[in-house]
Amino acid sequence: MNYTLHQLQIYLKISELQSITKASEALHLTQPAVSIQLKNFQDQFPIPLTEVVGRRLFITDFGKEIATAAEKILNQVHEINYRTLAYQGKLFGRLKISVVSTGKYVMPYFMSDFMRRHEGVELVMDVTNKSIVVQSLEKNEVDFALVSVLPEKLHVDRMELMPNKLFYVSDYDRTLPKSIIKRNLFENIPLIYREPGSATRNAMEGFVDRNNYTVVKKMELTSNEAVKQAVISGLGCSIMPLIGIKNALRNQDLKIVPIKGLPIITNWNLIWLKSKNLSPVAVAFLEYLGQNKHQIIAEHFEWIHDFN
Template identity: 30%
Template sequence: MSSRFDRELTIRQLRALAAVQKHRSVTAAANQLHLTQPAVTLQLRNLQELAGLPLIQRTGDGMLLTEAGREVLALCERVEAAIADCGTSLEMMAGRTAGRVSMGAVSTAKYFVPFAISGFSKLHPNIDIKLTIGNRQETIEALRGYELDFAIMGRPPMGIDMDVHLIGDHPHVIIAPTAHPLARKSHLALADLAGETFLMREPGSGTRGLMENLFETAGVRPKIGMAMSSNETIKQAVIAGLGIAFISAHTVATELDERRLVTLNVDGLPIVRQWFVLSRKDKVLMPPARAMLEFLSAKGAQFLPRTHGRIRLTRPSRRAGRR
């Protein structure tokens, strides 16, 4: 019985019960619902069959609900309230004033994404935003599975048809402790770093992939120390003297300002990629998500960490597009 009740219960049946309870009459209930009396009687009969208990009793004062009927009526009231709340939410979403947005970002982007969310929330305080942080591979899988409305990352993934909106430049550098002997060198080649221990991100990280491509192209095999899943851990390990690291300049802006880290003056660096906000072309975006996507496309660059003056250039940087 319970299984049928869950599966076959309808809002029409609940509304027929509520109307009879209000008017104590099937005829009056039918008038309220703009139905015929037999139609209301059929709805009530089907509902009572699903419940497996009598829901209505005839009295001298009209039709009254039994204890079981009052229990079902309470369900009706909760359902009507939920429907009203949903209708209000849909109206607000249509006007871009409220709703939910599910966005993702690669872990390197967490140094500016919260500020962008704050900027958007000041304009749209009633829109709830769920932010999921992961490495590049995890974020791609979330996009592939339609879990996200959009994501902030670098190079767009292969094999997924995406709408791509540029946010701004994303430089990558090699960092070292302030007192590192190579920090005083004005010109370094990648080959000069062959004897250094590199701390690097975990497999699946976009930063790691970029570093591996950089050294492979130069024909240099770096000495790899520890692999870590956190930029914060890598920064602290470099500060502690455990090695040097290839990393996003946006993750170390504060440490460079405070002179706890320095960038090595390596020919061809920084490598400049770009930040994009990406959404699947076949993903239907509700107005709140569309509003945030447009906000990030238009104003996202202003939330990027400032690296001007903190990175030394030896020659024009490499710029990596959407390869």
């Protein structure tokens, strides 16, 4: 057999996600490249690793055993690399972070220089909605989570990073009366929501309820990017985090509609369980943020203060 570590990594990701498309996205590879590597890997076994039923891909019982073996092999490879770096006196290990979907516009800027400084650190960052982020933290599957609203039932420590502002936005070409009654924005224009479990959706629903607005027409989409594109196309309006729409505002694809009580302002917080025994990598990352977060904000997020 001549399978490579790269093939093991690809196959393991396919087995985890049970989807070539999702695996290609997670690995930042093209779908054809992933399909070719899966075929090359499969060709080395006389028994099928996967099967397609309808349009869904399933892992066979034999394939599950190979996935378990692949995970063990890859973990041993990581261990070899880590021990080598430790022998050289370098920081090594994995840093696991779960990030709410809008946080993908924030977290990479707080990570990039740290990762460049420490080549022995491997980053595993999952981007999903708030409810899954909190579950990952509660199950101790990650070191840190990035959220804009603190979970109520977990005992966590936190480091506040930067403000998170949510504005009511419409497509740039939508004509609105100068003296429009704000209630009419919600009753007459479709309001586009994120999916249940999203912190942005919770903030929107809280604002609507506090003001006793009646939302007659609404839509639900499962990502911030999908909501943004829907608003740009004229399907409706939404209350959106400023951090994800900077370019759309500057390109005059979107515009902010002033409404009393907006923006909703929360804070991006990096949180971790109080009972968590932080790894040396996690401790080093917190120390790095404590020393550098203000500089990172000044370099990459000063523009936020242009919108109030």
